Amino acid sequence: MIPSLCRALISDRDMGGRTKIKGGLNVQSVIQVKNLYKLYYLGEETVRALDGVDFEIKKGEFCAIVGTSGSGKSTLLNMLAGLEKPTKGEVVISGHHLERMNEEQLVSFRRRRVGFIFQAYQLIASMDAEENVALPLNFRGVKRSERTAKARLMLERVKLGKYRKHFPNQMSGGQQQRVGVARALVSDPEIIFADEPTGNLDSRTSREIMALMQKVVKEQGCTLVMVTHDPQLASWADRIIKVIDGKIVSIEVKKKESTEDEEMV
Amino acid sequence: MSWMDLLRMSSSSLLKRKLRTFLTVLGVIIGTTSIVVMFSLGLGMQKAMYRQIEETGGLNTITVTGKEAGPGSPEGSPGGKKGQERKQVTDQLVSQLAGMEHVKSVQPVYTVSAVLLKGGYEATVQLTGMTPEGLESRNIKLAPGGRLPESGRGKLELVYGNGVLSSFADSRGGGTYDEYARLPDIDLAHDTLFLVLDESGYSQSREGGMSPAGFSGETASGAASPAPGSSSGESGAATGTGKSVRKYAVQASGVVAGGQEDYGEHFSSVYCDLDTLKQALKKEFAGRALPGQPVTKSGKPYREFCYSQALVRVDDIHQADSVAAAIRQMGYNAETNAEFMKSMKSQLAIIQAVLGGIGAVSLLVAAIGIANTMMMSIYERTKEIGVIKVLGCSLKNIRQMFLLEAAFIGLMGGAAGCVLSFAVSTVINALTATKNIMGVGGGISFIPPWLVLAAVGFSMLVGMGAGYIPALRAMRLSPLAAIQNG
Numbered sequence: 013m014i015p016s017l018c019r020a021l022i023s024d025r026d027m028g029g030r031t032k033i034k035g036g037l038n039v040q041s042v043i044q045v046k047n048l049y050k051l052y053y054l055g056e057e058t059v060r061a062l063d064g065v066d067f068e069i070k071k072g073e074f075c076a077i078v079g080t081s082g083s084g085k086s087t088l089l090n091m092l093a094g095l096e097k098p099t100k101g102e103v104v105i106s107g108h109h110l111e112r113m114n115e116e117q118l119v120s121f122r123r124r125r126v127g128f129i130f131q132a133y134q135l136i137a138s139m140d141a142e143e144n145v146a147l148p149l150n151f152r153g154v155k156r157s158e159r160t161a162k163a164r165l166m167l168e169r170v171k172l173g174k175y176r177k178h179f180p181n182q183m184s185g186g187q188q189q190r191v192g193v194a195r196a197l198v199s200d201p202e203i204i205f206a207d208e209p210t211g212n213l214d215s216r217t218s219r220e221i222m223a224l225m226q227k228v229v230k231e232q233g234c235t236l237v238m239v240t241h242d243p244q245l246a247s248w249a250d251r252i253i254k255v256i257d258g259k260i261v262s263i264e265v266k267k268k269e270s271t272e273d274e275e276m277v
Numbered sequence: 278m279s280w281m282d283l284l285r286m287s288s289s290s291l292l293k294r295k296l297r298t299f300l301t302v303l304g305v306i307i308g309t310t311s312i313v314v315m316f317s318l319g320l321g322m323q324k325a326m327y328r329q330i331e332e333t334g335g336l337n338t339i340t341v342t343g344k345e346a347g348p349g350s351p352e353g354s355p356g357g358k359k360g361q362e363r364k365q366v367t368d369q370l371v372s373q374l375a376g377m378e379h380v381k382s383v384q385p386v387y388t389v390s391a392v393l394l395k396g397g398y399e400a401t402v403q404l405t406g407m408t409p410e411g412l413e414s415r416n417i418k419l420a421p422g423g424r425l426p427e428s429g430r431g432k433l434e435l436v437y438g439n440g441v442l443s444s445f446a447d448s449r450g451g452g453t454y455d456e457y458a459r460l461p462d463i464d465l466a467h468d469t470l471f472l473v474l475d476e477s478g479y480s481q482s483r484e485g486g487m488s489p490a491g492f493s494g495e496t497a498s499g500a501a502s503p504a505p506g507s508s509s510g511e512s513g514a515a516t517g518t519g520k521s522v523r524k525y526a527v528q529a530s531g532v533v534a535g536g537q538e539d540y541g542e543h544f545s546s547v548y549c550d551l552d553t554l555k556q557a558l559k560k561e562f563a564g565r566a567l568p569g570q571p572v573t574k575s576g577k578p579y580r581e582f583c584y585s586q587a588l589v590r591v592d593d594i595h596q597a598d599s600v601a602a603a604i605r606q607m608g609y610n611a612e613t614n615a616e617f618m619k620s621m622k623s624q625l626a627i628i629q630a631v632l633g634g635i636g637a638v639s640l641l642v643a644a645i646g647i648a649n650t651m652m653m654s655i656y657e658r659t660k661e662i663g664v665i666k667v668l669g670c671s672l673k674n675i676r677q678m679f680l681l682e683a684a685f686i687g688l689m690g691g692a693a694g695c696v697l698s699f700a701v702s703t704v705i706n707a708l709t710a711t712k713n714i715m716g717v718g719g720g721i722s723f724i725p726p727w728l729v730l731a732a733v734g735f736s737m738l739v740g741m742g743a744g745y746i747p748a749l750r751a752m753r754l755s756p757l758a759a760i761q762n763g
Binding site for chain 2 (some may be wrong): 088095096115116119120122123124126128130134136137138139147148150151152153156174195201
């Protein structure tokens with residue numbers, strides 16, 4: 013009964029990428045994943061990192077992908093961000109099929125639509141906070157004065173206005189990750205992918221970063237997809253996708269407006 | 278990304294690894310310097326060759342010399358009629374040549390060995406007699422105050438080459454200039470020197486015993502110690518006997534400009550007026566064969582005066598070859614500078630290729646250094662490259678960034694290498710200024726501006742070439758490297 017519901021959901025999708033939810037509510041879905049497989053061949057052995065995954069994420073949603081290490085959650089994120097090619101299946105983001113793009117197109121897709129937050133911050137060591145934040149704008153060919161102004165604004169927003177001339181090695185982990193958040197948001201992306209954004213931080217700083225991400229994402233109205241192994245952190249999300257052994261075991265939707273709190277698959 | 282941003286990123290990553298960048302650049306500096314210096318040597322030789330050609334009358338001069346008819350020559354059976362078996366440069370030929378098409382002027386030249394004496398110093402020189410017009414056309418640059426010898430004054434006036442002074446040796450055992458690097462205390466421009474035209478007679482008298490009796494002793498001592506500054510006309514007739522060696526007191530009309538280290542075409546030449554020389558020789562050798570003149574089988578001179586060579590000047594450089602061919606047809610040797618230049622050029626091309634090849638090897642090594650540095654840099658920055666790829670840096674920009682970095686190394690190395698080349702070139706020129714290597718004096722290393730530009734451009738290209746594969750590699754690096762933690 014439940015798989016049929018799922019199928020119904022998919023079949024209800026019209027060409028514009030909209031999905032009809034019960035009650036006729038139209039919410040644009042930014043990310044659609046259909047029947048996604050990723051196989052790794054390790055010698056004789058075949059590892060099914062993703063074993064037939066289907067889900068959708070709606071615009072403006074905060075979605076967490078939860079799973080233990082080796083569950084395939086990172087592989088899933090890589091596919092959503094176009095960093096890895098799926099073995100089979102479709103990844104459609106804002107109507108664009110990622111699996112059909114070549115590398116150059118993927119890069120330009122990320123440049124225009126995606127922000128990224130890394131576990132290890134991945135700031136460029138030779139650049140100060142401001143330059144790091146401005147980097148995605150640099151790739152977009154934005155003028156220097158414009159990018160600096162925007163980077164400054166973003167740093168203010170993440171409460172690092174005073175640190176804009178600091179280099180990564182002069183900042184704490186939490187501060188560096190805030191720079192990372194600012195960098196992800198500076199180019200006004202539709203979607204932000206966060207890969208264990210608090211994995212290298214203590215729990216108090218983690219909460220700060222989570223709160224910051226939630227707040228800023230809401231302010232800018234973009235979609236946030238976060239991968240984590242920590243169910244505690246995942247509980248911040250509006251939609252929680254649980255992955256075990258390459259398969260989705262549950263999708264939990266927490267919408268205050270929604271009467272249905274849970275939807276089991 | 279704009280070019281400015283690319284430049285900024287590339288230069289900042291080079292600056293991050295200063296020592297490594299410096300060492301790589303050093304390799305390019307050495308490579309560029311070796312190529313530039315090697316080329317400058319080849320170019321210096323070429324320049325010297327052109328200068329030599331310029332001084333010997335440029336490309337429109339043909340040197341005509343006589344030819345001894347070989348035994349198998351169709352003309353002139355052995356002992357045949359005179360004038361048939363040998364072709365000599367005579368007045369008749371000179372006028373004949375002057376009548377040829379495209380010939381602008383013909384200048385006879387007569388060269389004879391002579392000895393110059395001054396206060397115990399002596400030098401054997403080649404005395405070249407030329408007509409005033411001929412001397413004019415040699416483009417001799419004289420030191421201030423000098424003039425070319427005049428004709429018809431009945432007195433020999435000499436023009437000394439700037440290097441003549443160094444060929445004087447102290448006949449009292451003081452040695453030569455080459456041995457002691459000490460120039461004799463003679464002022465060629467103003468002192469009166471004694472000139473001995475009968476060089477063989479003089480050397481016989483010097484050696485003594487071989488010459489007729491009553492000749493040796495007095496003459497030798499007389500030659501060795503003439504009063505300094507004595508200018509009493511023809512006082513040199515040491516022993517008035519008919520067979521004695523006659524010494525002419527001569528003065529300079531001019532000295533070729535330049536010092537002992539400025540080697541040139543006229544470096545060790547001594548010029549005088551042709552007619553005056555002819556008169557002096559005829560007086561000296563009355564009844565005998567003049568030195569350098571052909572003789573018949575019986576040792577008698579010919580009736581006609583034979584010149585050493587004739588310089589034929591044509592009105593058009595392109596006609597030089599055809600005129601030379603026509604003269605050869607007449608049975609004379611004819612050489613043009615164009616032929617000389619052609620053979621020199623092909624030799625120089627080989628020399629330059631070899632020198633350039635030697636330099637290129639070191640630049641090749643430097644290129645490998647650049648490639649290695651870029652590879653290292655890419656491995657080191659795998660994660661950073663991954664991050665910028667995830668953040669949306671286009672593949673083209675990544676490639677450009679790394680190519681620019683490599684080009685930067687090449688450019689810096691090339692520019693610094695050129696500066697170093699100038700220093701090396703200056704040192705080489707200073708060290709070789711007094712020596713004549715391969716007949717090329719002073720300034721054997723010559724760096725023209727185009728060589729500098731070419732060297733900088735080339736080293737930049739080499740840098741980019743060496744950085745191309747690393748740049749492609751950087752471009753193809755997986756962005757996943759950024760996601761992996763650590």
